[in-house]
Amino acid sequence: EGQVVESGGGLVQPGGSLILSCAASGFTFNTYAINWVRQGPGKGLEWVSGITGSGASTYYADSVKGRFIISRDNSKNTVSLQMNSLRVEDTAVYYCAKERSSTSRGAFDIWGQGTMVTVSS
Amino acid sequence: QPALTQPASVSGSPGQSITIPCTGTSSDVGGYNYVSWYQQHPGKAPKLMIYDVNNRPSGVSTRFSGSKSGNTASLTISGLQVEDEADYYCNSYGGSRPLVFGTGTKVTVL
Numbered sequence A: 001e002g003q004v005v006e007s008g009g010g011l012v013q014p015g016g017s018l019i020l021s022c023a024a025s026g027f028t029f030n031t032y033a034i035n036w037v038r039q040g041p042g043k044g045l046e047w048v049s050g051i052t053g054s055g056a057s058t059y060y061a062d063s064v065k066g067r068f069i070i071s072r073d074n075s076k077n078t079v080s081l082q083m084n085s086l087r088v089e090d091t092a093v094y095y096c097a098k099e100r101s102s103t104s105r106g107a108f109d110i111w112g113q114g115t116m117v118t119v120s121s
Numbered sequence B: 001q002p003a004l005t006q007p008a009s010v011s012g013s014p015g016q017s018i019t020i021p022c023t024g025t026s027s028d029v030g031g032y033n034y035v036s037w038y039q040q041h042p043g044k045a046p047k048l049m050i051y052d053v054n055n056r057p058s059g060v061s062t063r064f065s066g067s068k069s070g071n072t073a074s075l076t077i078s079g080l081q082v083e084d085e086a087d088y089y090c091n092s093y094g095g096s097r098p099l100v101f102g103t104g105t106k107v108t109v110l
Helices: none
Strands: A003-007 A010-012 A018-025 A034-039 A045-051 A058-060 A068-073 A078-083 A092-099 A108-111 A115-119 B009-012 B018-023 B035-040 B047-050 B064-069 B072-077 B086-094 B097-101 B105-109
Touching: A003 A092, A003 A108, A018 A034, A018 A092, A018 A115, A045 A068, A045 A078, A045 A092, A045 B086, A045 B097, A058 A068, A108 B047, B009 B018, B018 B086, B018 B105, B035 B064, B047 B064, B072 B086
Parallel strands: A010 A115, B009 B105
Antiparallel strands: A003 A018, A018 A078, A034 A045, A034 A092, A045 A058, A068 A078, A092 A108, A092 A115, B018 B072, B035 B047, B035 B086, B064 B072, B086 B097, B086 B105
């Protein structure tokens, strides 16, 4: 079945930086794209970023483009999200999610429990 | 990236069928067969219910079905049960706009 576990959330001041990590197990990691999806307090889901299985291609929502960087280490089965120039509106639970297959788009079959990021002074 | 449009709430009695629409544009929902639906209970991570418009992952009840017509995708829940009470989100691939989620719908079982 597999699982993903997020870590790295916390409290950070506006303009600060934070690195989130997603550790995967139970599936052939380098075969699957991994994405980050966030959910602000009382709000809906928002796709943030994605990276292909090889790491060759990365994608970002307009709201984070130029501020966030996604990367992966297939030797360690991990994906990272480097978040810079953080804003109050980036406050959310951040979920790591595995793409179901290389032929699907947006079909995330494995989700982590989420890690909370709070941007506040 | 404007979100896909869903009604804020839909309700039904146990045993009834309900349908949740998800409206986008010809650049996302209407242009690709990459629409997924998620169920989210309070305080929990989302769960994939439908992918590629009308496919159910293994283990998801056959009471859940998906469809699409033009720029609107729909999730139908048949034989509504108390445990179906949750928030539901659609998403769609959008080509140059990689992925967008819907605004979310709260389903209430009366």
